[in-house]
Amino acid sequence: MEVIQPTSLAEALDLLASADRPLTPVAGGTDVFVGWHGVDKDGLRLLDLSRLSELRRMRLTEDSLELGGLSTYWQVIESSEVTQAFPLLSESARLIGAIQIQTRGTWAGNIGNGSPAADGVVVMMAYDATVVLQSREGVCEIPLDEYYLDYKRSVRRADQLITAIRLPRRPRRVEWFEKVAARRVLAISKLGVAVVHDGHGWRVVANSVAPTVCRCRTLERALEEGRRFADPDEVLELLEPDISPISDIRSTEAYRRRVLSRILHFRFAEDGS
Numbered sequence: 001m002e003v004i005q006p007t008s009l010a011e012a013l014d015l016l017a018s019a020d021r022p023l024t025p026v027a028g029g030t031d032v033f034v035g036w037h038g039v040d041k042d043g044l045r046l047l048d049l050s051r052l053s054e055l056r057r058m059r060l061t062e063d064s065l066e067l068g069g070l071s072t073y074w075q076v077i078e079s080s081e082v083t084q085a086f087p088l089l090s091e092s093a094r095l096i097g098a099i100q101i102q103t104r105g106t107w108a109g110n111i112g113n114g115s116p117a118a119d120g121v122v123v124m125m126a127y128d129a130t131v132v133l134q135s136r137e138g139v140c141e142i143p144l145d146e147y148y149l150d151y152k153r154s155v156r157r158a159d160q161l162i163t164a165i166r167l168p169r170r171p172r173r174v175e176w177f178e179k180v181a182a183r184r185v186l187a188i189s190k191l192g193v194a195v196v197h198d199g200h201g202w203r204v205v206a207n208s209v210a211p212t213v214c215r216c217r218t219l220e221r222a223l224e225e226g227r228r229f230a231d232p233d234e235v236l237e238l239l240e241p242d243i244s245p246i247s248d249i250r251s252t253e254a255y256r257r258r259v260l261s262r263i264l265h266f267r268f269a270e271d272g273s
């Protein structure tokens with residue numbers, strides 16, 4: 001195994017561009033090292049990003065929040081300005097692992113890992129985030145809801161790094177997040193859902209109910225039309241085209257359908273939406 005420690009973003013991008021064998025970026029390592037025992041370490045080459053201090057920056061302006069490629073959950077929790085501007089970020093961050101994970105784990109790593117259960121991805125997607133990908137060839141920005149191709153597969157090329165995540169700052173009429181897990185902390189989601197309504201419309205985003213974190217677009221369209229729901233089964237009918245939950249060690253597909261539709265029905269009735 002080889003660990004390479006660039007000291008600048010330019011050096012990291014050069015290394016990725018000229019690599020003849022895959023290089024695995026490591027930010028906080030809280031996902032990479034979980035699978036450590038099962039990994040074939042012989043050919044493994046790790047690109048340690050931790051010295052790229054330029055990626056740690058978090059910038060809140062009137063128009064947007066920019067999370068750097070190394071911004072951690074803790075940075076968000078600690079910032080009252082960011083928490084006020086994007087409350088669901090802090091809410092989800094507080095439910096991710098425990099303090100040790102929150103201080104090491106990054107928002108970009110949560111995206112990069114591509115887990116369908118990712119709690120950070122749900123709220124960032126609900127806030128209409130875009131992912132900034134940088135390589136030696138240049139920079140491109142992709143909506144987070146177009147980033148995943150399938151389970152753990154994304155549009156990111158091997159020579160690109162996630163250098164930032166941008167969240168637009170807009171007035172919102174509705175914003176909430178629910179995580180359902182075996183306990184309140186240190187537990188991976190059985191399912192989660194974040195709902196935002198702003199000037200660009202509704203976004204209903206769920207985790208652990210499809211191969212990737214997903215938008216429930218059929219339900220979103222019904223909400224745009226002003227539909228009200230008499231019972232959870234009406235909500236479930238509108239979720240079905242966009243979700244495909246499975247049964248695994250954390251939950252069953254029936255539970256996931258049932259609880260997701262009930263939470264949404266309850267919250268929509270409560271919010272008067």
Ligand SMILES: Cc1cc2nc3c(=O)[nH]c(=O)nc-3n(C[C@H](O)[C@H](O)[C@H](O)COP(=O)(O)OP(=O)(O)OC[C@H]3O[C@@H](n4cnc5c(N)ncnc54)[C@H](O)[C@@H]3O)c2cc1C
Nearest residue numbers: 027028029030031032096097105106109110112113119162
């Ligand atoms: C005990 C424990 C509890 C946890 N609880 C939760 C939880 O409740 N909810 C949850 O969602 N997650 C949880 N996680 C998972 C993990 O902490 C998060 O996904 C975290 O955000 C990963 O960030 P990281 O910086 O540690 O990523 P890393 O482990 O460094 O990287 C993760 C992946 O992203 C890639 N990557 C990282 N940074 C970049 C970048 N800048 N550009 C391109 N690719 C990149 C890496 O190559 C790797 O594939 C938990 C993990 C542990 C160990």
